[in-house]
Amino acid sequence: MKFIHAGDLHLGNPFTGLTQVPAWLKGTLQQATETALQRLVDDAIAEMVDFVLLPGDLFDTTTPDTRAQLTLRQAFETLQSAGIPVYLGFGNHDFVANWQNLPTWPENVTVFPAETTTVTLVTKAQERVAITGFSYTQRHINDNRARLYPVKQADVDYHIGLYHGALGEDGQGDYAPFTVSDMQVKHYDYWALGHIHVRQTLQDKPFIGYSGSIQGLNKNESGPKGYYLVTSEQGELIPTFTPVAPVIWQTARVRLASDAPTAIQRIRQTLQNDDDFQLVELSVTSEDSALLSLIVNNQLLAQLTAASTPTDNFFVYNIKLVAANEEVSLPAVDQQYWAQTADDVFNYDMLQQLGLKQVQDSAVLQAFLTPAMLAELKQAVIEKLRLTEMGVATDED
Numbered sequence: 001m002k003f004i005h006a007g008d009l010h011l012g013n014p015f016t017g018l019t020q021v022p023a024w025l026k027g028t029l030q031q032a033t034e035t036a037l038q039r040l041v042d043d044a045i046a047e048m049v050d051f052v053l054l055p056g057d058l059f060d061t062t063t064p065d066t067r068a069q070l071t072l073r074q075a076f077e078t079l080q081s082a083g084i085p086v087y088l089g090f091g092n093h094d095f096v097a098n099w100q101n102l103p104t105w106p107e108n109v110t111v112f113p114a115e116t117t118t119v120t121l122v123t124k125a126q127e128r129v130a131i132t133g134f135s136y137t138q139r140h141i142n143d144n145r146a147r148l149y150p151v152k153q154a155d156v157d158y159h160i161g162l163y164h165g166a167l168g169e170d171g172q173g174d175y176a177p178f179t180v181s182d183m184q185v186k187h188y189d190y191w192a193l194g195h196i197h198v199r200q201t202l203q204d205k206p207f208i209g210y211s212g213s214i215q216g217l218n219k220n221e222s223g224p225k226g227y228y229l230v231t232s233e234q235g236e237l238i239p240t241f242t243p244v245a246p247v248i249w250q251t252a253r254v255r256l257a258s259d260a261p262t263a264i265q266r267i268r269q270t271l272q273n274d275d276d277f278q279l280v281e282l283s284v285t286s287e288d289s290a291l292l293s294l295i296v297n298n299q300l301l302a303q304l305t306a307a308s309t310p311t312d313n314f315f316v317y318n319i320k321l322v323a324a325n326e327e328v329s330l331p332a333v334d335q336q337y338w339a340q341t342a343d344d345v346f347n348y349d350m351l352q353q354l355g356l357k358q359v360q361d362s363a364v365l366q367a368f369l370t371p372a373m374l375a376e377l378k379q380a381v382i383e384k385l386r387l388t389e390m391g392v393a394t395d396e397d
């Protein structure tokens with residue numbers, strides 16, 4: 001027996017955390033989740049899998065646009081023409097508030113209802129398989145739903161649990177909180193989990209775990225992303241990670257010691273690769289004061305973006321300055337004094353010094369003053385002080 005376990009497709013997701021994307025890259029990013037799904041469908045047919053399991057968050061929202069719906073429908077139709085059934089439950093992102101509003105899917109698709117439900121199928125090799133699952137009908141489920149799952153049926157070869165949720169105590173989480181032991185006592189052969197976007201194994205054998213999102217949606221979902229191809233080996237169901245994400249969030253480090261044109265050439269050579277497209281956050285180490293100044297003022301990033309071309313298979317969305325020794329020390333500033341006055345430092349004057357002087361509208365400026373932004377600014381100030389210590393001029397004018 002062979003099947004696919006793919007959590008969190010998030011069709012229709014707009015990539016977040018990218019501010020300056022060149023026009024040539026927009027299409028690639030917009031299509032990334034769709035491309036990942038198409039690759040999964042191609043693989044399913046090439047591998048002649050017995051079925052596909054989708055444990056929730058197929059759509060990014062509960063009101064997916066026509067394009068996202070059409071993408072999923074076409075994927076299901078392609079699988080149907082290859083004789084591959086699909087079993088799915090909706091999650092917290094695409095919960096079903098009104099079942100009448102759901103598109104009609106091809107006949108090969110089984111949608112688990114709100115109630116915990118078990119279906120059975122017979123594979124090409126005549127193995128009997130039971131699959132138990134449910135769908136979200138609201139954004140949050142505070143109850144433990146795993147406890148409602150039946151124990152393994154006596155009349156099947158394999159019993160699989162489809163579950164969208166997160167570990168937690170009953171009544172204390174928003175995503176059908178469960179414990180591993182709640183699942184262990186059911187004696188299933190495999191638990192296909194959805195919700196957590198990073199691959200995570202809660203138990204090796206029998207497998208209980210998350211396959212993660214099939215396409216990284218932001219910088220926190222870095223590295224190759226894909227699905228689990230699960231095969232039966234001597235009665236056990238063994239998952240194998242299979243990458244399909246066409247766009248990979250990545251971090252890279254580079255040491256630079258030259259003028260900007262040479263540095264840009266060096267960065268571009270370093271990041272050129274034969275793999276899938278990479279969105280890169282670049283950590284730079286440098287002792288060159290002119291170059292450091294360009295980085296702090298975001299000019300190197302602007303020049304790098306300008307040098308990017310549609311044939312590139314990478315894009316640098318951020319450049320971070322990293323001290324050569326990893327530690328950012330502040331020899332000129334007393335640490336205690338810094339801690340006491342840090343909050344006072346974040347005023348409009350400091351924001352202006354940090355390059356926000358173009359922002360005249362106070363409402364826009366207020367929008368920047370989020371805790372995350374302040375933390376970032378604090379880091380920028382530390383860098384600025386360090387550079388001042390090194391004798392680097394950071395002001396543009």
Ligand SMILES: [Mn+2]
Pocket residue numbers: 008010056057093195196197
């Ligand atoms: Mn999700």
